Amino acid sequence: MAWNLTADRPIYLQLIEEIELRVVTGVYGPGEKLPSVRELAAEAAVNPNTMQRALAELETTGVVNTQRTSGRFVTRNSGLLDSYRRQLAEQYIGEFLQKIEPLGYSPEEVLDMVKRIREEEDG
Amino acid sequence: MIPILECRNLTKRYEQKVALGGINLQIPRGRIVGLLGPNGSGKTTLIKIATGLLTPTEGELWIGGYPVGVETKKMVSYLPEHTYIPLHMRVEEILSYFEDFYEDFDRERASVMLEHLNIDPAQSLKTMSKGTKEKVQLILVMSRRASLYILDEPIGGVDPAARDYILRTIITNFDSDATVLISTHLIADIEQVLDDVIFLKYGRIVEAGDAESIRSRAGKSIDALFREVFRC
Amino acid sequence: MLGKLWKYDFKATWLYLILSYVILVGYTIVVKLTGIEIGMPKTVESFTWLMRLLLYVGFIIVAIGVQLFTYVQIIRRFYKNMFSDEGYLTNTLPVKPWELLVSKVLIGAFWIALTSLVMALCLTVLGTALPQELRRLVSGLFWDVMRKVPLSTFIFTVILLILSPFQSVLTLYACICAGQLFSKMRILAAVLIYLGYKVVESVIGSLFSAILMRFTDEYGTIQLIYGLILSLAIIAGGYFVCHLVLNKHLNLE
Numbered sequence: 001m002a003w004n005l006t007a008d009r010p011i012y013l014q015l016i017e018e019i020e021l022r023v024v025t026g027v028y029g030p031g032e033k034l035p036s037v038r039e040l041a042a043e044a045a046v047n048p049n050t051m052q053r054a055l056a057e058l059e060t061t062g063v064v065n066t067q068r069t070s071g072r073f074v075t076r077n078s079g080l081l082d083s084y085r086r087q088l089a090e091q092y093i094g095e096f097l098q099k100i101e102p103l104g105y106s107p108e109e110v111l112d113m114v115k116r117i118r119e120e121e122d123g
Numbered sequence: 124m125i126p127i128l129e130c131r132n133l134t135k136r137y138e139q140k141v142a143l144g145g146i147n148l149q150i151p152r153g154r155i156v157g158l159l160g161p162n163g164s165g166k167t168t169l170i171k172i173a174t175g176l177l178t179p180t181e182g183e184l185w186i187g188g189y190p191v192g193v194e195t196k197k198m199v200s201y202l203p204e205h206t207y208i209p210l211h212m213r214v215e216e217i218l219s220y221f222e223d224f225y226e227d228f229d230r231e232r233a234s235v236m237l238e239h240l241n242i243d244p245a246q247s248l249k250t251m252s253k254g255t256k257e258k259v260q261l262i263l264v265m266s267r268r269a270s271l272y273i274l275d276e277p278i279g280g281v282d283p284a285a286r287d288y289i290l291r292t293i294i295t296n297f298d299s300d301a302t303v304l305i306s307t308h309l310i311a312d313i314e315q316v317l318d319d320v321i322f323l324k325y326g327r328i329v330e331a332g333d334a335e336s337i338r339s340r341a342g343k344s345i346d347a348l349f350r351e352v353f354r355c
Numbered sequence: 356m357l358g359k360l361w362k363y364d365f366k367a368t369w370l371y372l373i374l375s376y377v378i379l380v381g382y383t384i385v386v387k388l389t390g391i392e393i394g395m396p397k398t399v400e401s402f403t404w405l406m407r408l409l410l411y412v413g414f415i416i417v418a419i420g421v422q423l424f425t426y427v428q429i430i431r432r433f434y435k436n437m438f439s440d441e442g443y444l445t446n447t448l449p450v451k452p453w454e455l456l457v458s459k460v461l462i463g464a465f466w467i468a469l470t471s472l473v474m475a476l477c478l479t480v481l482g483t484a485l486p487q488e489l490r491r492l493v494s495g496l497f498w499d500v501m502r503k504v505p506l507s508t509f510i511f512t513v514i515l516l517i518l519s520p521f522q523s524v525l526t527l528y529a530c531i532c533a534g535q536l537f538s539k540m541r542i543l544a545a546v547l548i549y550l551g552y553k554v555v556e557s558v559i560g561s562l563f564s565a566i567l568m569r570f571t572d573e574y575g576t577i578q579l580i581y582g583l584i585l586s587l588a589i590i591a592g593g594y595f596v597c598h599l600v601l602n603k604h605l606n607l608e
Contacts, residue, residue, distance in 0.1 A: 007314050007315065007338070007344030007345065007347075008338070008342070008343050009339075010335045010338050011315055011335065011338070012335060038295055039295075041294050041297075042291050044315075045287070045290055045291070045315055045316065046294075046315045046316060047294070047297075047315070047316050047317060047318055048294060048297050049153070049155075049318050050315075171607075174447050175446065175447060176443065176446055176447065176605060176606075176607055177606060178602075178603050178604075178605070193450065194449075196447055196448065196450075197449040201443075201447050203443045205440055206440055207440050207441060207442075207443035207444040208441075208444060209367070209436075209441050209444070211367060220363065223359050224356070224448050224449065225449070
């Protein structure tokens with residue numbers, strides 16, 4: 001997964017989002033050990049201090065926790081992960097609805113289209 | 124803690140112009156700092172004074188608490204804009220050279236990096252392409268465990284893959300006790316890596332601070348801000 | 356650190372210089388082997404005479420060439436290592452500027468002295484090609500002078516000989532350093548400064564020589580002493596100029 005970062009917003013905020021995305025989509029599974037700060041920073045091509053800051057924030061929200069000698073781990077708290085997943089999904093749906101509303105379809109029509117397109121993709 | 128680099132009223136005057144006018148600056152350890160400004164803004168002058176290649180007209184520059192001299196040269200690893208390694212040498216000879224003069228040179232680390240890039244240690248520097256020479260130079264500079272790395276335009280005129288390699292090298296070699304000072308006018312490619320930025324214009328500091336706060340305050344990238352500040 | 360600096364100065368200069376010595380010595384051996392004697396021929400057989408002439412002229416050309424080449428190598432090493440792109444590496448090494456300078460002076464003096472030695476050796480070998488009577492004459496004159504000359508003169512001359520390479524080298528270096536004070540055309544400036552200095556040196560030299568003529572004894576002791584003092588002054592002055600430029604006025608392009 002590529003790190004999607006732009007320079008016009010604080011980078012550490014974007015890193016938080018990116019790591020949350022990875023956690024929620026299973027790139028970093030529950031209880032899995034994260035790469036070191038330096039490795040993550042190199043992967044994302046950002047300053048290790050910035051990555052450190054993002055990780056520190058994630059620790060306060062509980063997405064990630066540190067075991068002093070062994071490193072950083074994704075939380076095992078499935079309730080927490082689920083709530084993040086739901087939040088992200090709702091965010092995406094909100095963005096989608098914002099885009100599609102001006103086109104004038106009703107929610108039922110939209111749902112039908114979603115189902116139909118999904119079936120076509122599967123078939 | 125003693126800042127790794129400190130300037131007090133640093134001034135450099137030439138007959139025709141003032142290259143640096145009363146610079147006051149403090150750079151702490153453990154940061155990646157961008158020294159940003161167009162050509163002629165005084166970046167190179169500041170760097171030359173810090174590395175001992177130029178003496179100031181007025182004011183002082185201290186590195187790790189010492190005035191510029193032999194002691195500071197031990198602490199500073201400098202990568203100039205152009206090739207400075209003696210071309211009559213082979214790679215292994217320049218490695219020995221660095222080993223001979225710099226106590227903090229890690230030959231092991233350099234050899235590993237050269238191997239990654241498939242650079243043959245027995246090859247003569249004369250026969251290398253410009254890009255390869257620059258990579259060798261970067262490896263030499265980053266293989267020193269210095270307190271202050273000064274990189275002058277490290278990514279200018281270099282292809283995107285090499286640019287990525289350079290940034291990755293800087294990030295992975297980053298030591299929380301060391302500071303990396305990157306001087307450049309190509310900000311977009313590098314701003315994600317910067318902790319702090321210093322804007323130099325006509326020999327004076329017009330903006331300085333931590334990159335993230337500047338980003339939130341200005342609501343734009345450092346690159347965009349730079350274009351505004353230095354609009355012709 | 357001085358030793359290390361000298362080591363690298365040596366490594367950067369030895370190859371072509373040793374090569375040039377090999378050529379000179381080789382040429383000398385070839386001349387010696389052809390068994391050609393110096394001196395006026397009994398008969399002017401045009402071919403042998405021409406060969407002989409060409410060979411000796413050739414030797415002079417090669418000898419001068421080697422001398423010049425030595426100076427060229429020394430100048431090149433100094434300029435390239437201190438003031439070209441390489442200068443960015445050299446001048447940021449954790450060594451004091453005087454160490455850089457002394458290393459360069461020592462390597463320069465070393466090669467000049469070595470070249471003179473090799474030259475002297477070759478001349479001696481060629482000298483054995485002199486006809487017997489001439490050799491005995493030269494030898495006799497030589498030892499005659501040696502016996503008569505007072506110890507002081509001898510010592511002064513030796514000291515002067517030792518100082519000579521240092522004087523040459525520091526003069527060259529000082530002119531190169533002085534050239535660095537200009538913002539453009541530094542090499543041209545250095546050359547002009549050198550030429551100008553040589554002119555001044557000759558003029559003052561001749562002036563003093565003429566004046567001292569009156570006071571000197573048969574061995575030119577006063578002139579020797581004057582020469583010694585002048586040499587030391589030039590060495591000190593040259594070092595001072597280099598030191599000043601390297602410490603306070605360095606401004607690499």
